[in-house]
Amino acid sequence: MSRTMIIGYGNPLRGDDAVGYHAARLLSDMVKQREVVIRTCHQLTPELAPEISTFEKVIFIDASIAEVAGELTVSQLKHTGVSERTISHHFDPESVLTCSHMLYGRVPEAYLVTITANSFGYMEDLSVPVKRRLPDLTQAVLRIIGNESIM
């Protein structure tokens, strides 16, 4: 198994925004291999770059905004090297990968797993449509860790 880092991010006080956070906590109970490190954070920051640069694979888990609440998407991220996103309040997975590439000369194989949010209101729990898809999300992450075909 390749050394893998899972980063679940979002604000646990803003409903479905925290789907990554909740998924990472579930995965912590399910994944016991030492090669897999699981982290939670409110938002992505440049300080993650030195850490992810030491892994072979990184999986970001986040909420997304789209039409159908609860929709699960898995995409492989390509490091383009041209991300110009400003930081402070917005730092996306591609920017973390770009930092990793430019500062440490390494980019792990990277995936983004998302569930479309239903509500970003003030609540500590997930909405029903999002909660219902959590098992599918964790299975998708487990497949990536196992290096199986995911698409």
Next chain:
Amino acid sequence: MNKTISIDPVTRIEGHGKITLHLNDDGAVDNAYFHVTQFRGFEKLIDGRPFREMPAIMARICGICPISHLSAAAKACDQILGVGIPKPAEKLRRLMNLAQIIQSHALNFFYLSSPDFIMGMDAEPETRNLMGVLKKNSQIAHDGIMLRKFGQEIIETFAGKRIHPDWIIAGGVKTPIIKENIDKFLIQIPDVLKAVKRNIEWFKIQLPKFKDEIKTFGSMQSLFMGLVNDNNELDFYDGKLRFVDHTGKTVGEKIHPNEYRTHIDEHVEEWTYLKFPYYKPRGYPDGMYRVGPLARLNVAERCGTELADKEFIEFRGMSRGAVLSSFHYHYARLIEILYAIEKIEILADDPDILQKNVRAEAGVNNDEGIGIVEAPRGTLIDHFKVDENGIIQWGNLIIATGNNNLAMNRSVLQVAKHFVKGDKLTNGMLNRVEAVIRAYDPCLSCSTHAIGKMPLQIELVNTEGLVIDKLNRS
């Protein structure tokens, strides 16, 4: 016909702001206003809550400097308990506040401000960000990330999480720490010291390129306020308040935190949610003072650590009196990072820090408590009154950024008068007006205790009140 320019939102600061520039009939800037357009009202929402909740609630004011909010509130609660907290707890609180100084200053200098120094004030906004720094000077980006990570990881390791931890409580801290965790940071000290020293040297070389900005970014007479210890050295956690004037002369000293209201009052203007604290003996607005890194280095007679003291001498040598330009907040910020690293090393080597006695227990013994600390952006004051059951009856918060409100407005006016000509805005003008605010590193979410987003709008307004030009950043 007078006109007004408005910058809305101001970017690369924390919170939400807008600037309006009023032009006279000749097209020159006549007046400038820095409006803070958000409101939260923490002083009201704590009414009726148990005082022991205050540290955790106050920490929610800010995601960048929650440790300072925790510490100031906890100190106020210590007074309500009527206890002196155990020495190990005090040292742990100090260590955490210093870690936060490092990460917060690194965020401002490397992530938010260095794009201006590296790409230039006239560069396209799309390139003036950390990614631009990465491409043009990756060493600086590397050092900034390393320093911020160092501070953040100390906070996470001891307090449990980087943002909004609740480890600092009334009477001390929740849990003692273990040696392995201290050692993990001690071995990083040589690298982080090297990084900050490298950037201090680099920044000193850059200074001649910014002569215009140094002359016009809040280069003005004002008072300066900060905490100092009994030796008049920097003290971020405790000590007495000291005020000096632009000549460096002390105008108020050895002011116990509990006496702050005899020296500081707050003025309200209808066009902004951010209040205007001022030095009471001089009245409003003559009692304008500045806080934060520049003020702290003007108020102290030395830092109190070997390497920072060397830099301090050079820094203060730039002026016969106090260093007046707010552009030098950046320079002071780097010296404070150096100081904080040295001080963390000293604290980490102190055997007290590993003692198990980290919390004093007591009930309500006083009906009032005041806590003052130095937050990254300046002096932070928490003041609570409680009933006999410890329920909050009244609260007053003077947040670091608020202390600088008068000075920020004056600085915007000075920059605008120098750089803004005519009734059209250019990015270079806009960025300099924004950059002077950024020098203060304002956290508008904290200072208005308001919901934080920080885009900025700038508007140009004529004498009839009509907006004749507008730029928005989001």
